[in-house]
Amino acid sequence: MTLAPSITFQGQASIEGRQLFAPLTLCLDAGRWTCLLGGSGVGKTTVLRLMADLPTGADFDGSIVATDGLPVVDRVAYMAQDDLLMPWASVEKNITLGAQLRGQTVDVVRMERLITRCGLQDHRTKKPSELSGGQRQRVALARTLMEDKPIVLLDEPFSALDAQTRAAMQNMAAELLQGRTVMVVTHDPGEAARLGHAIQVMTPAGLTAVTPPTAAVPRAVDALETLTCQSQLLTLLMGQAA
Amino acid sequence: MKVWPPIAATLFALFVWQIIVTLTGVQKFILPGPALVAEAWWYNRAVIAEHTLITLIEILLGMAIGTALGIATALQLATSKVARTLVQPILVFTQALPVFALAPILTLWLGFGLWSKIAMAVLIIYFPVTSAFFDGLMRTPSGYLDLAKTMQAHPSRVLWKIRVPAALPSLGAGVRLAAVYAPIGAVIGEWVGASRGLGALMIMSNGRAKTDLMFAAMLTLGVMSVLLYVCVAKLTRRLGDRET
Ligand SMILES: Nc1ncnc2c1ncn2[C@@H]1O[C@H](COP(=O)(O)OP(=O)(O)O)[C@@H](O)[C@H]1O
Ligand SMILES: [Mg+2]
Numbered sequence: 001m002t003l004a005p006s007i008t009f010q011g012q013a014s015i016e017g018r019q020l021f022a023p024l025t026l027c028l029d030a031g032r033w034t035c036l037l038g039g040s041g042v043g044k045t046t047v048l049r050l051m052a053d054l055p056t057g058a059d060f061d062g063s064i065v066a067t068d069g070l071p072v073v074d075r076v077a078y079m080a081q082d083d084l085l086m087p088w089a090s091v092e093k094n095i096t097l098g099a100q101l102r103g104q105t106v107d108v109v110r111m112e113r114l115i116t117r118c119g120l121q122d123h124r125t126k127k128p129s130e131l132s133g134g135q136r137q138r139v140a141l142a143r144t145l146m147e148d149k150p151i152v153l154l155d156e157p158f159s160a161l162d163a164q165t166r167a168a169m170q171n172m173a174a175e176l177l178q179g180r181t182v183m184v185v186t187h188d189p190g191e192a193a194r195l196g197h198a199i200q201v202m203t204p205a206g207l208t209a210v211t212p213p214t215a216a217v218p219r220a221v222d223a224l225e226t227l228t229c230q231s232q233l234l235t236l237l238m239g240q241a242a
Numbered sequence: 243m244k245v246w247p248p249i250a251a252t253l254f255a256l257f258v259w260q261i262i263v264t265l266t267g268v269q270k271f272i273l274p275g276p277a278l279v280a281e282a283w284w285y286n287r288a289v290i291a292e293h294t295l296i297t298l299i300e301i302l303l304g305m306a307i308g309t310a311l312g313i314a315t316a317l318q319l320a321t322s323k324v325a326r327t328l329v330q331p332i333l334v335f336t337q338a339l340p341v342f343a344l345a346p347i348l349t350l351w352l353g354f355g356l357w358s359k360i361a362m363a364v365l366i367i368y369f370p371v372t373s374a375f376f377d378g379l380m381r382t383p384s385g386y387l388d389l390a391k392t393m394q395a396h397p398s399r400v401l402w403k404i405r406v407p408a409a410l411p412s413l414g415a416g417v418r419l420a421a422v423y424a425p426i427g428a429v430i431g432e433w434v435g436a437s438r439g440l441g442a443l444m445i446m447s448n449g450r451a452k453t454d455l456m457f458a459a460m461l462t463l464g465v466m467s468v469l470l471y472v473c474v475a476k477l478t479r480r481l482g483d484r485e486t
Contacts, residue, residue: 054392084385
């Protein structure tokens with residue numbers, strides 16, 4: 001992996017002339033997790049997709065630049081709520097999809113290491129349909145890591161999982177994505193409180209930065225400061241909803 | 243699927259058929275009973291087998307060629323916008339034409355042998371296969387394409403690694419339709435001009451008032467078509483299982 005850059009997202013977006021979000025500035029610190037927290041429909045996914053240069057249906061007026069001045073798009077790995085596993089391909093084939101799509105030879109050593117670290121040793125030849133939701137999301141995580149990109153964009157990656165699986169996945173992701181510039185979009189205050197080195201609450205009016213707890217990421221689910229932060233974030237979200 | 247209900251229903255239908263024939267006393271060259279048809283079938287079994295084989299060959303070759311052409315066309319259309327704009331309207335227009343009406347001209351061009359029948363089958367199945375596969379290729383889940391884009395995928399690799407496998411169940415549906423239509427195409431070709439094949443046998447029996455043999459040939463065609471469909475359905479479903 002090349003050195004992870006910081007990224008500054010600056011601008012506004014509209015859909016058919018209707019403003020989706022007001023001008024905002026979002027900085028992703030190099031090698032850290034930034035949580036973008038907000039209710040449904042405020043435009044979180046749109047921000048993330050703009051960063052990944054994916055189609056959005058919105059007109060974007062602004063800029064997305066990396067501190068090192070190099071292009072952003074070819075240094076991005078993307079993971080969504082839908083695991084996007086190819087149902088016809090085995091776990092191994094899914095993990096190595098990127099190399100196959102680029103016509104590169106698969107880095108088998110790296111694949112083996114990721115299979116082990118993501119706890120997929122017993123599933124390597126299985127099809128996605130034979131896996132549980134949590135296992136599938138671990139395959140998606142391994143596929144994301146296989147790309148070895150310095151910037152990782154996660155769009156509600158764990159929101160389809162049950163509570164304990166989600167907490168386990170958060171731990172695993174926090175450990176394995178260490179050192180990369182990560183943005184995780186979420187509507188879950190608990191997730192933001194556990195994972196964010198920086199937390200930004202997104203509303204139609206713009207962004208509000210919230211100071212995260214001081215403990216190292218991933219923070220304990222039962223630590224008082226995590227819970228305090230979580231309720232502070234929830235209050236903030238509810239205040240905006242009212 | 244349980245085997246007994248269809249068998250019971252068939253036996254019942256044969257029974258009703260025989261009752262009607264016996265009660266009305268209808269002449270046997272108008273409507274022979276199932277017993278007579280069975281007798282004609284057994285008596286002519288060698289002839290029927292020979293003609294069945296011919297028709298089966300026409301159907302299988304027609305399906306193979308028609309499916310191959312359909313796959314190639316769908317791939318072309320899916321990968322080239324120019325091809326879509328140029329070819330798609332023509333393709334739809336040809337579907338509005340009664341292809342059956344071409345049977346005599348195909349016989350004129352290709353002769354009385356197998357090829358005019360194969361061509362008829364190909365013409366009939368080409369569009370269903372093309373359009374089913376093409377639809378599948380154009381309806382790749384957008385999330386897969388997003389993922390491929392972030393991976394800097396090469397378009398031709400996206401086609402073979404994602405779009406084609408994702409479209410295989412659609413192709414399977416097209417091939418199953420082809421299995422239904424191909425026998426119709428082959429038999430229509432035989433009706434128009436042939437000395438061999440079940441369609442030809444039906445026309446000949448009809449001309450000689452051998453209605454019982456006509457029915458025997460027709461039922462043989464029906465059974466063969468159903469068996470063909472079952473086999474094709476099994477094969478394509480397995481393909482779908484493996485690929486989805
Ligand atoms: N392609 C599109 N065309 C029209 N409207 C869209 C499109 N994509 C998203 N939107 C609208 O933009 C708004 C924000 O969407 P999104 O960025 O997905 O929000 P979030 O991820 O925060 O839930 C939503 O109201 C949605 O209806
Ligand atoms: Mg969203």
